[in-house]
Amino acid sequence: MEVGAPDYLAGERQTAEFDVESMKVTWAGSRHALEVSDRMARLVASDPVFRKDNRVMLSRKELFKNTLRKAAHAWKRIVELRLTEEEASRVRFFVDEPAFTDLHWGMFVPAIKGQGTEEQQQKWLPLAYKMQIIGCYAQTELGHGSNVQGLETTATFDPKTDEFIIHSPTLTSSKWWPGGLGKVSTHAVAYARLIVDGQEHGVHGFIVQLRSLDDHMPLPGITVGDIGMKFGSGAYNSMDNGVLRFDNVRIPRDQMLMRVLQVTREGKVIQSDVPRQLIYGTMVFVRQTIVADASCALSRAVCIATRYSAVRRQFGSQNGGPETQVIDYKTQQSRLFPLLASAYAFRFVSEWLKSLYTDVTEKLQRGEFSTLPEAHACTAGLKSITTSATADAIEECRKLCGGHGYLANSGLPELFAVYVPACTYEGDNTVLLLQVARFLVKTVSQLGSGKVPVGTTAYMGRARHLIQCKSNVQSAEDWLNPQVVVEAFEARSLRMSVACAENLAKFPNPEEGFAQLAADLVEAAAAHCQLIVVTKFFEKLQQDIPGKGVKKQLQILSSVYALYILHKHLGDFLSTGSITPKQGALANDQLRSLYSKIRPNAVALVDAFNYTDHYLSSVLGRYDGNVYPTLYEEAWKDPLNDSVVPDGYQEYIRPLLKQQIRNARL
Ligand SMILES: CCCCCCCCCCCCCCCCCCCCCCCC(=O)SCCNC(=O)CCNC(=O)[C@H](O)C(C)(C)COP(=O)(O)OP(=O)(O)OC[C@H]1O[C@@H](n2cnc3c(N)ncnc32)[C@H](O)[C@@H]1OP(=O)(O)O
Numbered sequence: 185m186e187v188g189a190p191d192y193l194a195g196e197r198q199t200a201e202f203d204v205e206s207m208k209v210t211w212a213g214s215r216h217a218l219e220v221s222d223r224m225a226r227l228v229a230s231d232p233v234f235r236k237d238n239r240v241m242l243s244r245k246e247l248f249k250n251t252l253r254k255a256a257h258a259w260k261r262i263v264e265l266r267l268t269e270e271e272a273s274r275v276r277f278f279v280d281e282p283a284f285t286d287l288h289w290g291m292f293v294p295a296i297k298g299q300g301t302e303e304q305q306q307k308w309l310p311l312a313y314k315m316q317i318i319g320c321y322a323q324t325e326l327g328h329g330s331n332v333q334g335l336e337t338t339a340t341f342d343p344k345t346d347e348f349i350i351h352s353p354t355l356t357s358s359k360w361w362p363g364g365l366g367k368v369s370t371h372a373v374a375y376a377r378l379i380v381d382g383q384e385h386g387v388h389g390f391i392v393q394l395r396s397l398d399d400h401m402p403l404p405g406i407t408v409g410d411i412g413m414k415f416g417s418g419a420y421n422s423m424d425n426g427v428l429r430f431d432n433v434r435i436p437r438d439q440m441l442m443r444v445l446q447v448t449r450e451g452k453v454i455q456s457d458v459p460r461q462l463i464y465g466t467m468v469f470v471r472q473t474i475v476a477d478a479s480c481a482l483s484r485a486v487c488i489a490t491r492y493s494a495v496r497r498q499f500g501s502q503n504g505g506p507e508t509q510v511i512d513y514k515t516q517q518s519r520l521f522p523l524l525a526s527a528y529a530f531r532f533v534s535e536w537l538k539s540l541y542t543d544v545t546e547k548l549q550r551g552e553f554s555t556l557p558e559a560h561a562c563t564a565g566l567k568s569i570t571t572s573a574t575a576d577a578i579e580e581c582r583k584l585c586g587g588h589g590y591l592a593n594s595g596l597p598e599l600f601a602v603y604v605p606a607c608t609y610e611g612d613n614t615v616l617l618l619q620v621a622r623f624l625v626k627t628v629s630q631l632g633s634g635k636v637p638v639g640t641t642a643y644m645g646r647a648r649h650l651i652q653c654k655s656n657v658q659s660a661e662d663w664l665n666p667q668v669v670v671e672a673f674e675a676r677s678l679r680m681s682v683a684c685a686e687n688l689a690k691f692p693n694p695e696e697g698f699a700q701l702a703a704d705l706v707e708a709a710a711a712h713c714q715l716i717v718v719t720k721f722f723e724k725l726q727q728d729i730p731g732k733g734v735k736k737q738l739q740i741l742s743s744v745y746a747l748y749i750l751h752k753h754l755g756d757f758l759s760t761g762s763i764t765p766k767q768g769a770l771a772n773d774q775l776r777s778l779y780s781k782i783r784p785n786a787v788a789l790v791d792a793f794n795y796t797d798h799y800l801s802s803v804l805g806r807y808d809g810n811v812y813p814t815l816y817e818e819a820w821k822d823p824l825n826d827s828v829v830p831d832g833y834q835e836y837i838r839p840l841l842k843q844q845i846r847n848a849r850l
């Protein structure tokens with residue numbers, strides 16, 4: 185905010201019962217992370233190249249070219265200022281525009297790192313790090329996305345020339361969707377079925393050059409282009425999601441990523457001791473980052489809706505005084521505050537997931553693979569529930585802002601359009617929950633065998649207790665006890681998984697059973713993932729959290745998150761007998777009282793996200809709350825208002841007004 189400018193939300197900020205600066209540190213993860221973030225936010229906001237207020241007005245071509253300009257400028261600044269990886273990734277965050285660079289850094293580079301041999305990494309990574317080649321991740325095809333084993337592209341080894349022949353045998357085998365592919369990438373990690381000596385060896389990644397490094401023209405045998413406009417204006421249209429066909433394209437043998445499986449000069453296929461699932465490792469990495477993104481997108485929407493709810497007034501004027509702030513309506517609070525709590529919950533679970541991922545990666549380097557299934561289940565499941573909740577929440581925030589939320593300059597429509605594909609990309613959310621369900625059913629089926637469940641399924645080791653325990657909640661106050669809450673969530677999750685396992689056992693063919701029970705399995709998987717989020721929020725509170733009143737606020741938010749989920753899924757808790765209807769009603773009483781505790785802190789709690797006005801790009805979410813004059817000014821900037829009488833008046837409006845109506849009975 186400019187020095188001396190009026191702050192229409194000052195009153196809201198004065199009622200905060202905690203130290204906002206300390207909460208900013210907790211949200212950012214550390215004082216260092218906050219400092220870096222702050223510096224990069226200012227760097228981006230002060231640079232005119234990164235202007236984004238005009239984005240929804242640009243044509244696709246203008247938008248795309250502008251994104252290229254931003255990406256090139258960002259890279260120039262990163263190199264000039266010798267920014268660290270952490271700083272560069274904050275630059276990307278605040279530039280706030282999907283671009284080919286996401287796939288280059290987020291998937292192409294990690295695919296080579298995770299699936300390439302030492303030699304391959306040494307050859308390709310320096311080029312990629314300097315962006316002397318630009319890569320994408322070409323897995324999905326027109327006919328196959330979720331079912332990776334069903335991909336049709338082939339990579340046939342030719343022992344005569346020591347090459348692979350990459351081919352798209354059908355229309356449905358055309359690569360379809362990869363970001364950065366359409367117009368920019370010079371290379372791809374393309375996934376194809378490996379065929380050696382007439383035998384198939386599953387799907388593997390191959391580094392394929394697509395375009396000339398001299399004139400950017402597609403190489404012989406490559407057909408490549410953009411797949412067309414996507415949902416919304418601006419939004420994901422800055423990305424060149426592409427289509428790609430291979431017509432018997434030859435690549436050297438050493439361009440197959442060979443960490444998992446090697447093909448020798450003689451055409452011998454050698455399986456290494458690394459599990460085949462490591463071919464999916466890049467997806468595990470990205471799913472983990474998508475959980476962190478969910479907390480960012482959600483907090484952004486909630487920041488806009490909270491500030492605006494404090495500015496907006498409707499009804500309730502007493503003796504000509506001001507009307508009621510809409511944030512004071514209990515309905516507004518019961519829709520908004522759980523989303524605020526969810527933003528914090530997702531933030532902390534993403535912190536935990538990152539540490540789990542780092543730990544598993546270190547173990548994989550040492551040749552320990554036992555924790556891979558849990559890492560897969562956690563990343564897949566949390567990616568699924570956090571993105572679904574965030575997509576719904578952004579739309580709810582739009583509605584919480586009434587009519588003005590529908591204006592592009594509220595920032596919410598574009599945020600929604602850019603965010604919703606997260607429910608689909610990197611694994612459709614239902615497909616991913618089915619993966620979690622497989623993991624849970626397997627864990628349950630091994631309970632009797634003496635195998636002790638660990639990590640996030642450790643609670644299943646107490647199945648005997650959890651299957652019959654009764655919650656001893658007797659008052660609304662009891663629901664503030666984390667142990668009580670966690671036990672109710674554990675009982676619900678365990679009982680849902682066990683019920684699925686029991687029902688599955690009734691089918692002679694387990695796969696048929698899995699298919700028939702899929703809807704129940706997805707619900708059991710979601711219940712397990714919600715338990716993880718709740719538990720990790722409570723565990724966060726065990727840490728030392730400095731700053732006046734900060735921990736207290738987080739305790740309130742953790743209870744709000746847990747009781748909101750309980751209230752929303754009351755049916756599960758009741759039907760599994762994890763709690764009684766009376767206890768469900770007490771949880772709801774507690775939730776109401778918690779909302780009143782959040783109310784004086786709401787604006788400060790969203791200030792703690794530390795978002796600049798440039799990043800929010802929302803008239804409704806402005807830090808100073810000066811909404812109405814800005815809405816009014818912005819309206820006049822619309823190109824339609826460039827002329828008082830619109831283009832088309834002479835052709836279409838005037839003739840209408842002047843028409844002679846003879847036969848109509850108007
Ligand atoms: C303008 C700004 C400029 C700024 C410049 C600045 C530069 C610097 C900035 C840096 C920025 C970095 C940004 C990074 C951001 C990245 C953003 C990326 C955006 C995302 C784009 C989207 C990309 C995609 O969508 S890629 C395609 C994704 N596709 C999928 O997800 C497909 C989903 N399907 C599957 O995963 C599989 O098919 C599956 C799992 C459904 C089934 O597989 P399969 O049939 O093989 O398995 P099963 O038989 O079911 O299981 C067998 C067995 O394997 C286990 N398993 C399955 N998957 C995994 C796994 N991943 N890991 C481990 N184990 C796995 C499964 O559990 C089974 O185990 P059992 O024990 O045998 O039961």
Ligand SMILES: Cc1cc2nc3c(=O)[nH]c(=O)nc-3n(C[C@H](O)[C@H](O)[C@H](O)COP(=O)(O)OP(=O)(O)OC[C@H]3O[C@@H](n4cnc5c(N)ncnc54)[C@H](O)[C@@H]3O)c2cc1C
Pocket residue numbers: 287321322323324327328329330331360361362363420425605608609610611612613614615618702
């Ligand atoms: C914006 C965007 C960017 C993308 N970027 C990339 C990229 O860079 N690289 C890349 O390779 N791909 C990319 N993709 C593709 C993306 O990964 C796939 O779209 C995604 O994995 C879903 O696969 P699908 O499209 O085949 O969906 P489908 O599997 O066809 O899903 C359609 C419906 O079928 C259901 N369904 C499917 N299988 C099952 C099942 N077994 N049981 C129950 N229901 C099922 C799904 O739940 C869904 O409702 C991108 C997609 C988008 C939207």
